[in-house]
Amino acid sequence: MPEIVNPHPERAGIAELVPELTKAAGEDFLEAVSEDDMDEIALRPGGLLAVITRLREAGFNLLLDVGGTDHHPLTPRFEISYILTAIPLGDVRDPYRFFGLKRFRLRVFPNDSDPVVPTLSDLWPSANWAEREIFDLFGVRFEGHPDLRRILNPDDWKGYPLRKDYPLRGLERRFAAGGHVGPVPPLRES
């Protein structure tokens, strides 16, 4: 068990990286924040590829997750968050070597009317489905994605369910007996 000296060992070396990332993002840089869980950078989609390439060079090789958030009615409305971590390769069978593994988050804010973000699926094959899921649930398009189809919902589904203006219930009745299609009766409040 190594002695904990730095309260945030996972942040070692990241602070030095941030100015470079800021430079790589150029005009698309929005802000760099040190959050409770990890450091993060917010940017517009234009700078994503440059920043992520720089991060990959710095050893962030595992794209843990790509998530979407709808901040409606705030603007910018959509947030795509990329969580990255740096996994050492080779003979790494000692679990303590991973203690305080570096993590980093990118938050990308595309524009509201036509949200488009460049795809990462040619860098990480794992991004393929994650991006399809965001397309399916939020309607954010990923430019250059090889196979941008719905993934969780049926292909003919209308609307984007995780958007905040998509109601929890009250849409058309889709699967009623006898092919009936009509509005769902409102919830009885009592």
Place this chain on the structure above:
Amino acid sequence: MTLDLRALESNPDLLLTPGDDRDTLILSMGPQHPSTHGVLRVMLKLDGETVITAEPEIGFLHTGIEKQAENLFWQQAITVVDRADYLAPLSNSLCYVLAAERLLDIDRQIPERARVLRVMFTELTRLASHLVWLGTHCLDLGAQSIFFYAFEMRERILSIMEFVTGARMHQSWFRIGGLAIDVPKGFLDTIDDFIGRFPDRLNDMRAIVEKNVIIVDRLVGIGKIGQQEAIDWGLTGPPLRATGIAYDVRRAHPYCDYDTYEFEVPTQTAGDCYARFVVRLDEMVQSWRIIKQARERFPGGPVVIDDRKIVPPPKTEIQHSMEALIHHFKLVSSGFNVPEGHIYQAVEGPRGEMGMYVTSAGGNKPWRVRWRPSSFYHTQALKRLAPGNLIADVVAIIGSMDPVFGDVDR
């Protein structure tokens, strides 16, 4: 339902192309195939019995859990979070609860008894989940008897769960601030009985399968993946550790005092189905060790924090104190507010890194709960693992990735 022609049409991988000869066959495996563990459809393009391309199709179990979680109070959302990865409900809720506690900044106040019980029960959950995997995976490979051994042991775990929490599957026992209720009288005897019984039974099971020539023949060298590719495909948990990378969230970012428990992180280097098989078997021994240590510690004291704004007061107090009654009423009718912020919390679930990216807008409901479903990424990796193998090996590969479709589709 008509055949999903549209999906076929828009996906060139699944159409016969000019290079294919007359033996090329497109086969839809699932969604009701017994070895697909629920509801996975894999579109296979075959040359004879060899897979050329595989395209998994998911979404059959999509129930909008993330959307539902946004429409429930912070404390209520635990009930739907539990139902995502339905074989490991307590791992899910632990992840969510830890994230919410960090947003509330009460994560350092959780009583020790609650932390020890959380560790004990997530490890029991891991055992239960791995036992289901062991039984069904071997069943897929044609071994019948191991299934009964595994499910008998799992039944004991579920009985403990039922005895303590009142529910066999979706316990919702971890709450923001601690636990829902303390363990009942007689719990220690039950857990001691289990701790005493488990090693022998696990050794029996290992003796049946681990060196079994049929199992070894079916698994060794199948679905091989190297370290770099495993990282590229987003694999975590046992599939990553089977390539020799000892990445375990319990060691990398310890939570619930995992850094004070003694356990090893089993690894293999081959990266094939058999390596994943052995890693999971070894993990079960380590989980048992952790449960044993948690049992030895087992401190007294409360199981929830003493904060009336988050945890309702005890029933006896409500009957005497007006203020306690008001607190109770407020918590039940409108929950509590969580300060604005966003946080990524990860725990080591049975399948891999189970992460949650939780955003709070300051209200009494989570603004967004984003899963990092490890099964989702593991299912996607079938695209890489299946080609080149026989159809029967696809069954072995699906089993060795151990996807749970509640987790994939949410």
